[in-house]
Amino acid sequence: xxxxxxxxxxxxxxxxxxxxxxxxxxxxxxxxxxxxxxxxxxxxxxxxxxxxxxxxxxxxxxxxxxxxxxxxxxxxxxxxxxxxxxxxxxxxxxxxxxxxxxxxxxxxxxxxxxxxxxxxxxxxxxxxxxxxxxxxxxxxxxxxxxxxxxxxxxxxxxxxxxxxxxxxxxxxxxxxxxxxxxxxxxxxxxxxxxxxxxxxxxxxxxxxxxxxxxxxxxxxxxxxxxxxxxxxxxxxxxxxxxxxxxxxxxxxxxxxxxxxxxx
Amino acid sequence: xxxxxxxxxxxxxxxxxxxxxxxxxxxxxxxxxxxxxxxxxxxxxxxxxxxxxxxxxxxxxxxxxxxxxxxxxxxxxxxxxxxxxxxxxxxxxxxxxxxxxxxxxxxxxxxxxxxxxxxxxxxxxxxxxxxxxxxxxxxxxxxxxxxxxxxxxxxxxxxxxxxxxxxxxxxxxxxxxxxxxxxxxxxxxxxxxxxxxxxxxxxxxxxxxxxxxxxxxxxxxxxxxxxxxxxxxxxxxxxxxxxxxxxxxxxxxxxxxxxxxxxxxxxxxxxxxxxxxxxxxxxxxx
Amino acid sequence: xxxxxxxxxxxxxxxxxxxxxxxxxxxxxxxxxxxxxxxxxxxxxxxxxxxxxxxxxxxxxxxxxxxxxxxxxxxxxxxxxxxxxxxxxxxxxxxxxxxxxxxxxxxxxxxxxxxxxxxxxxxxxxxxxxxxxxxxxxxxxxxxxxxxxxxxxxxxxxxxxxxxxxxxxxxxxxxxxxxxxxxxxxxxxxxxxxxxxxxxxxxxxxxxxxxxxxxxxxxxxxxxxxxxxxxxxxxxxxxxxxxxxxxxxxxxxxxxxxxxxxxxxxxxxxxxxxxxxxxxxxxxxxxxxxxxxxxxxxxxxxxxxxxxxxxxxxxxxxxxxxxxxxxxxxxxxxxxx
Numbered sequence: 001x002x003x004x005x006x007x008x009x010x011x012x013x014x015x016x017x018x019x020x021x022x023x024x025x026x027x028x029x030x031x032x033x034x035x036x037x038x039x040x041x042x043x044x045x046x047x048x049x050x051x052x053x054x055x056x057x058x059x060x061x062x063x064x065x066x067x068x069x070x071x072x073x074x075x076x077x078x079x080x081x082x083x084x085x086x087x088x089x090x091x092x093x094x095x096x097x098x099x100x101x102x103x104x105x106x107x108x109x110x111x112x113x114x115x116x117x118x119x120x121x122x123x124x125x126x127x128x129x130x131x132x133x134x135x136x137x138x139x140x141x142x143x144x145x146x147x148x149x150x151x152x153x154x155x156x157x158x159x160x161x162x163x164x165x166x167x168x169x170x171x172x173x174x175x176x177x178x179x180x181x182x183x184x185x186x187x188x189x190x191x192x193x194x195x196x197x198x199x200x201x202x203x204x205x206x207x208x209x210x211x212x213x214x215x216x217x218x219x220x221x222x223x224x225x226x227x228x229x230x231x232x233x234x235x236x237x238x239x240x241x242x243x244x245x246x247x248x249x250x251x252x253x254x255x256x257x258x259x260x261x262x263x
Numbered sequence: 264x265x266x267x268x269x270x271x272x273x274x275x276x277x278x279x280x281x282x283x284x285x286x287x288x289x290x291x292x293x294x295x296x297x298x299x300x301x302x303x304x305x306x307x308x309x310x311x312x313x314x315x316x317x318x319x320x321x322x323x324x325x326x327x328x329x330x331x332x333x334x335x336x337x338x339x340x341x342x343x344x345x346x347x348x349x350x351x352x353x354x355x356x357x358x359x360x361x362x363x364x365x366x367x368x369x370x371x372x373x374x375x376x377x378x379x380x381x382x383x384x385x386x387x388x389x390x391x392x393x394x395x396x397x398x399x400x401x402x403x404x405x406x407x408x409x410x411x412x413x414x415x416x417x418x419x420x421x422x423x424x425x426x427x428x429x430x431x432x433x434x435x436x437x438x439x440x441x442x443x444x445x446x447x448x449x450x451x452x453x454x455x456x457x458x459x460x461x462x463x464x465x466x467x468x469x470x471x472x473x474x475x476x477x478x479x480x481x482x483x484x485x486x487x488x489x490x491x492x493x494x495x496x497x498x499x500x501x502x503x504x505x506x507x508x509x510x511x512x513x514x515x516x517x518x519x520x521x522x523x524x525x526x527x528x529x530x531x532x533x534x535x536x537x538x539x540x541x542x543x544x545x546x547x548x549x
Numbered sequence: 550x551x552x553x554x555x556x557x558x559x560x561x562x563x564x565x566x567x568x569x570x571x572x573x574x575x576x577x578x579x580x581x582x583x584x585x586x587x588x589x590x591x592x593x594x595x596x597x598x599x600x601x602x603x604x605x606x607x608x609x610x611x612x613x614x615x616x617x618x619x620x621x622x623x624x625x626x627x628x629x630x631x632x633x634x635x636x637x638x639x640x641x642x643x644x645x646x647x648x649x650x651x652x653x654x655x656x657x658x659x660x661x662x663x664x665x666x667x668x669x670x671x672x673x674x675x676x677x678x679x680x681x682x683x684x685x686x687x688x689x690x691x692x693x694x695x696x697x698x699x700x701x702x703x704x705x706x707x708x709x710x711x712x713x714x715x716x717x718x719x720x721x722x723x724x725x726x727x728x729x730x731x732x733x734x735x736x737x738x739x740x741x742x743x744x745x746x747x748x749x750x751x752x753x754x755x756x757x758x759x760x761x762x763x764x765x766x767x768x769x770x771x772x773x774x775x776x777x778x779x780x781x782x783x784x785x786x787x788x789x790x791x792x793x794x795x796x797x798x799x800x801x802x803x804x805x806x807x808x809x810x811x812x813x814x815x816x817x818x819x820x821x822x823x824x825x826x827x828x829x830x831x832x833x834x835x836x837x838x839x840x841x842x843x844x845x846x847x848x849x850x851x852x853x854x855x856x857x858x859x860x861x862x863x864x865x866x867x868x869x870x871x872x873x874x875x876x877x878x879x880x881x882x883x884x885x886x
Contacts, residue, residue, distance in 0.1 A: 060768065086770035098768070100761035106566055111758050112769035114751040127752045132570040134751060142566055155569055173769055295678060346865055352677040353624045357820055357864040360813060364857025371850045480809065484685060491682050521697065528690040535679055535686075536671060 012071075013038050013211045014059070014090070014181045019068035021051075021058055021235075028054045029065065030236040036181060036211040043214045043222045046232035047256060052215045053095060055232070056183050059213075060092050061085050073180065087116070089180035093170040095189050095215075101159040105150050105169050108158065109141040110134070112176035141176065148172050148202060164191060164198070171202060181211045188218040196221055223247070231255065265396050267514050273402035275509025276409030277471060280464030281482075282489040283416070283501050284457015290496015291433045292450055294344065295352050298359040299461060299486055300479030301366040302332050306462030307474040308370065311379045321384040325463060332462025333455040340454055345447075363479045370476035381469045405467055412460065416498055429453055433496045488527075492534050574749050583828065584738065591730055598726035599798075602733045604831075604838045606794050609737045611819045611830025612744065613787035618816075619824030620748070620756045621780055623672065626681055626812050627688030628788055631661040633807030635789025637695065640708045640802040648714030654736065654793050661789020665782040673777050685809070692807040708802035722798065729798040736794060740787060745827060747783075756780060817856065821863055823870030832871050 012035040021029035028051045036042055044052055057063040059070060061082035069078045077085050100108050114137050118126065125134070132138070145154045148168045153161055158169065167187065174182055187203070188196050196218060203225055206212065216222050222229065222243075229246045231238040233255045239246065246252055285299040306328050313324035343362070347355050387404050390397040420426035431439040432446045432453075440446050465472075472482065485508065493504030508527070515526045590601050610632055617623040635657035642656050671683050695702045702708055715721055720728045747753055758766040759773055767773050796802050805811060814837065822833020845852040867874060 062764075081772075082767045083770045083772045086768065092768060094765075094768075098762055098765045100758055100765060103757065103761055106570075107754060108758070111751070111754045111771075115755065115770040121751075125751075127750050128746045130571075130574045130746070130749045131751055131754055132567060132574055135567070137751075138567065138570070139564075142564065155566055173765070177769055289678070295681070343861065343865070353618070353622075354864050356624055356626075356681065357816065357860055360816070361857045361860030361864065364853050364860065366857075368850050368854035368857060371853075484682075484689060487678075487682055487685070491678055495678070525690065525693045525697070528686045528693065531686050532671065532683055532690070535675065535683055 011038075012036055013040075013073050014213070015071040016059070017069045017071070019055070019058060019070065020066050021054060021063065022066045028235045029058065030234070032068070032237055034213075034230065034237075036213060038180070038211050039208050040211040041214070041225055041227045042212065043216060043226035043229045044232060045216065045219075045222060045229060046238070050232040051235040052232055053185060054235075056092060056185050056213075056215065059183060060090065086177055086179075089178070090183070091174040091177045091179035091181070092183040093174045093185055093187055095186040097163075097166045097170055099158045099166060099169055099173075102157055104155050104157060105145055105161075105172065106138070106141055106154040107131075108169065109144055109172050109176045110138050112173055113137045113141055116177055144172055144176055147205075148175075149198075167191060167199070168202065175206075179210060181213070182206070184212060184214045184216075186215055186217065188216060188221055193218075200224060266398075267517055268510060269396070269398055270402065271510030271513035272506060273399075273405045273509070274471065274513055275506040276405050277464055277468045278485060278489050278509055279409060279502050279505035280412060280467070281461045282486045282493075282505060283412075283498060284454070284459075284461050285486055286490045286493060286495050286497065286501040287429070287433065288450065288454050288457055289490060290494075291429070291436070291446075291453060292348055293352075294348060295355045296344070296359050297356060297483060297487075298339075298362040298366070298479065299458075300482050301363060302336060302458040302461035303465030303468070303482070304366065304370065304474070304476075304478040305335060306332050306465030307379070307381075307469045307478065308374060309462065310381055310466035310469060311374070311474070314382060321387075325466060328466045329459040329463050333459035336454050336458030337451060340451055344454075363483075366479060367476050370478075374476065376476055379469065379474045381474075383470065401470070405471075408463075408467065412463075413498075413502060420498070425449075425452070484528075484531075488531050492531070580828070583831075587734055591727070591734075595725065595727070598730040600838070600842060602726055602730045602798050603795075604835050605730075605733045605737050606791050606798070607815075607818060607834035607838055608831035609740065609794070610788055610791040610815055611822065611834050612741065612827065613784045613791065614815055614819050615824055615827065615830050616744065616780055616784040616787070618819060619826070619829070620753075620760060621777055622760045623777070623781070624677055624681060625672070625684035626809070626816070627684035627686070628784075628815055629807050629809070629811040630684075630688040630691050631665060631785040631788035632792040632795075632811065633688075633691060633695070634664055635661045635792030636796045636802045636806040637702060637708065637792075638789070639793035639796040640711045641701065643711050643713060648712060649718075650713050650716050650732070650797050653713070653797060654790050657789045657793030657796075658786045659789075661792070662782050662786035664789075665785025666778065669778045669781045672781065673774060685812075688807060688809065688812060692804065692809075695804050695807055702804070703802070705804055707804055708796075711796055711800045711802065713797045713800060722800075726798070733794050733798060736790065740790065741827070744783075744787075748827065752776075817860055819870075821859065821870050823872030823874075826869075826872045826876075829870055829872040836871065 014034070014036040016032050016034045019029055019032040019034075020027070032055060044055070046052055054063065058065045061077075061080060061084075065078070069076055071077065072085065072088055072090055075088065077088065077090075080088075110131065114121070114126070114134060117137060121134075142151070142154060145151055148171060150165060150168055150172060153165055158166065161169065167190070171187065174184075188199055191199055200221060203214075214222065214225060226243060228240065229243055230240040231246060231249075231252050238251060238255060239249055241249070281299070281303045284302070285296060288294060288296065309328045309331055310324055313319045313327065314321055319327070339362070343358060347358055383401060387401045389400055391400050391403065392398075420430060428439070428444050428449050431442070431444055432449050436446055465474075465478075472478070489501060489504045489508055492508070493500035493502070511530065512527060515522065519526065587605070591598070594601065610628075613631075614625070614628050617625065638657040638660045639653040642653050647653065647656070668687055671687075672680055675683060696704055698704070713722055716728060716732050720732070722728050722732075748756070755766065755771045755776060758769075758771060759776060763773060792806055795806065818833035818837045819830050820833070821836055822831065823829030841852065844855065863870060869876070
């Protein structure tokens with residue numbers, strides 16, 4: 001294994017221990033040991049089919065790993081359902097926009113916030129009183145949308161929004177949950193190269209205490225954003241290091257067949 | 264005991280003949296066709312008409328019924344089903360329930376509400392003695408037809424190119440299309456064959472399953488049960504499920520007549536819980 | 550130039566997005582007209598009150614199905630199971646000496662809700678086809694049970710001689726159905742208010758999220774299984790109350806309350822009326838039962854035929870049923886102004 005950064009200390013907010021996943025005879029995840037500290041800016045890269053999205057699905061609870069464990073802030077969450085993990089502060093965005101077509105961004109984000117605040121609301125407030133009574137939560141939703149430049153569009157149906165705006169809404173939904181750990185699955189997917197600047201600005205503005213795991217193919221974004229990069233190949237961890245180390249690593253280049261740009 | 268097994272297998276063969284088409288098309292297109300029983304009913308009424316008014320021989324009528332029902336299914340597919348392939352299951356359910364209602368009304372109008380008997384040809388009537396047991400000739404014939412059809416299907420699927428296309432389309436529609444297989448056409452032909460078989464089954468089953476205008480409704484549960492328990496898209500699964508159901512139902516009616524249908528429904532619920540993907544566990548990808 | 554809308558005092562200073570949300574939650578003009586019309590029916594059609602009660606009951610039943618079909622996307626062919634359970638409970642409870650109709654409703658609702666809660670894991674675990682089978686199977690199972698247990702249920706002949714007491718100790722069920730109609734209307738309205746409030750609350754929003762995108766809802770922390778379980782239970786409760794109302798107003802329980810025909814008719818009513826609109830069930834029930842009243846007696850064959858045809862046409866061409874069509878009409882009218 002290559003030199004491990006301080007991330008392997010006991011203060012990691014998200015950690016996997018020997019995570020393995022196999023579909024029949026096909027091993028898609030092999031002994032992954034990942035660790036994120038609070039405030040991490042960690043990127044996960046690798047050629048197509050390396051098992052990146054599968055790993056995210058295991059982290060969020062959509063897929064059950066064959067063996068190994070996942071720890072969130074010192075708690076073993078391997079057996080928890082996806083929504084239970086969200087309540088403990090693990091959020092994600094999807095590679096393909098996974099939104100609520102007929103709902104407005106305001107409703108979508110307000111829903112996420114009300115869900116988050118479940119314990120602080122009474123039964124009547126949650127089930128019987130109208131949504132518009134939840135002034136605090138709706139205001140918070142609007143503020144969040146404004147920060148992501150979705151203010152003017154917050155009352156239009158999601159399916160009417162432009163692709164780029166929908167991508168931002170993906171982010172908004174993940175942030176509404178007030179996560180401790182944020183998993184971003186190819187946020188730049190489908191965004192034309194010229195527009196990725198706006199995306200980067202949004203990423204740069206993300207709160208410092210959130211740990212972020214970024215999965216991306218857009219190398220310029222990765223190298224600008226990450227302070228630590230893990231390269232995945234064939235479901236296994238090839239190497240982990242700083243951007244400079246990764247850029248210099250011959251094995252990484254090999255794995256990408258010599259391409260330095262988009263894989 | 265042996266007779267119950269024998270009768271159960273014959274009944275199971277009938278269920279298989281009718282249900283296999285539904286299983287494959289469901290597995291291929293994910294299209295919930297509740298009106299599949301209508302094809303069987305058509306087969307039954309065609310038999311009544313062909314051997315009655317038209318005076319055709321029983322054996323000549325059978326292939327004609329197969330072709331006629333297959334042709335009718337193509338009409339239905341082109342005009343109605345095709346519009347809902349990518350639609351929700353709810354809409355498919357509604358459409359096909361509507362078709363059932365229209366079919367029931369039409370059948371009542373054309374043939375009246377009573378059961379229709381069919382005169383069996385001389386050669387198939389009566390019993391034959393096999394290994395000391397008296398077995399109905401007609402049921403032997405049924406089992407023979409069932410085995411022949413099964414062999415033909417298996418051979419067709421495994422050995423012919425068209426069969427390979429069907430298997431590919433059932434396995435993963437999007438990849439099949441990407442490989443140049445015209446899934447729509449494969450589906451049409453498969454639907455036609457499946458419906459033709461259903462018509463055949465319906466015709467052969469007139470004296471066993473009964474034939475009246477409410478046939479598609481009364482038998483809906485049975486066909487769905489066979490398909491769901493056997494696993495949509497799996498021919499061996501459908502055969503196995505049909506056999507199990509046929510024998511269980513026959514045995515149930517004989518040994519526990521008071522409980523009757525109760526057992527079937529309870530068993531179905533239990534089986535569905537234990538095997539959500541069918542008895543043979545064949546998982547439909549995508 | 551339109552007059553700017555008058556802003557209610559408590560919203561002065563509130564941001565515009567709140568106005569939009571509030572507007573959706575306010576009682577629409579159409580809604581108010583609808584309920585007033587229902588009261589008016591009592592005075593305008595004194596001779597048809599029994600039919601009117603039946604329509605309301607069917608509407609409530611359809612509303613219960615809308616909860617799971619329109620809001621949660623669960624396709625079921627066996628909702629009559631809960632309707633029948635409620636009907637039989639209300640009937641049988643009078644046989645053991647409890648004649649108060651409201652208590653009967655409570656009992657019926659409780660039994661149906663319990664059944665819903667117990668069967669919800671089966672229903673929620675499966676895919677669409679499995680769900681159809683299981684719901685169908687459960688309904689047919691109950692039908693068989695009712696069929697066989699003739700000493701208790703009366704079998705195919707039905708449960709006769711259901712004696713219902715006075716509503717609130719004051720109002721007797723009369724032969725013209727006057728008490729029955731007002732009773733059904735009151736109960737239906739009360740339950741409707743509950744459902745309406747529920748759907749407009751954060752809970753209702755989360756249900757819509759589940760329906761729009763199950764995966765995403767889960768990814769923002771919505772506990773899917775538990776939400777769907779309790780909406781399914783509520784749906785069963787409402788269906789049970791509807792069944793009880795039928796028993797109490799007709800003093801009889803026929804075995805067809807558990808039959809497939811009832812489940813199928815219900816589905817048709819809801820689809821024709823329009824799903825996820827709360828009113829679609831009532832509209833569809835009215836259309837269906839009025840048509841059935843006129844046509845089915847002329848010729849049952851024609852009725853079935855046209856019903857099937859209607860279903861095919863509505864499914865293929867009329868998305869959202871009658872209410873959906875009306876909404877589109879209203880939107881088109883708004884754009885023209």
